[in-house]
Amino acid sequence: METLRPVRRTLLRDTAYEAIRDAIVRGDLPPGAPVRDADLAERLGLSRAPVRDALARLTAEGLVESKPQSYTRVTRLVPRDVRDAAAVVRAMQELAARTAVPFLVDADITVMRTANGRFRDATRAGDVAGALHADDLIHDVLVAACGNRAVAATIERYTPLIRRLEWRRFGTADAAHGSAELHDRLIEACAARDAAAAARITAEIWRTLEELADDPDYPDDQDGPGEPDGPEGPDEPSA
Template identity: 45%
Template sequence: MPTPQHQGIHKRSLLRNDVYESIRDAIVDGTFAPGERLRDPELEAWLGVSRTPIREALLRLERAGLIIAQPGRATIVAPFNPESTLSAQQVVAAMHELAARLAVPDLKNAALESMTAANAKFAAALKNDDVDAALAADDEFHAVFLDACGNDMIPTVLDSALPVVRRVERQRFSSHAARHSVTAHAGIIALAASRDADGAALRTRENWLSLGRSADSKAPGS
């Protein structure tokens, strides 16, 4: 068949993703506070793009539960909501549990070494009260299972649910409540090293579900 005549579709797709990720990250890290109004002209000036990719990004963020669109009135950053956070957390925990169960049987020693190195970075970041570094190291740790699991649908599902969890997780990582995750990570590594897929999967699930118990009293507005 002839080559399609549409041009620049990949560039446009990347632009949409960049805009979405910029606004999403600003919500997750607290740059845009819960309840804050998001105005198109201000977002256009900040991001240097037209209104179209911004509106597309806001629709995605609304579906993810990070903003609330009030037709004819305003678009605001969604307040912290225990119910929606719990729902997202359950999805994230289930996806990471599945990734662990799929990845562990054939996990390479190099992957285990990567997890150990990531957990060391995680522990150091928590000790230094560096929330951004702690989140990055936590992502690096869990990404080992995601990369090795062979299921491309898992990251797609996480892309929608994880940002909601990340907002609360930032609160947890800025307190001493996250210190036990270092030990939890070490337990996951030990189970993976022994090729205990079910044990590693269940421990991974528990690690993600523990966020809700430690963050309930720490979320802003609670």
């Protein structure tokens, strides 16, 4: 009966976190949408405890906001916040690239090239989720090779806030093609063990996200989301 071990609570919490985060990034839970732990728990087939843990994490990451006894909702898109998060991620990714390149092996380069091939295939197919996953694989090679836990933790902390912007970016053919070309340049710099070039190209890749936040078509809410338009009863009490 050793295989019938209880499922760890942390696994359920992470499952809930990933599902809710992805729904926010895709727009299935749009900016300003109310979120209730009971409703989400029912939709996910989970208890409310891991959902609450997930919502607490998403609140810390800036994707969800809450006012006690008033509302819990998806945050609105605030360009200033996205630019700030993108700037931090860019700096950390640049540091990771600069530090990692001397330690890369040929297998790492192969992983990056394969991932970029998947990235191209995903963008041609309109598979934004697949493109984001492949994009992560490329940059994760450098983050892992740099061996800096603070860099990895900072990237993990701030990346969710810019995911909605990345989803929009990879949803356009021109932007996706440009990203694949930048990946090619990055991979070639890594293959040549040119740390300075890899860091410079990495910064260029992530700077495009900051620029996208300045797009005039991007929702602008510089002063923050403010109060809900109408009353929305308090969240249900904890079970």
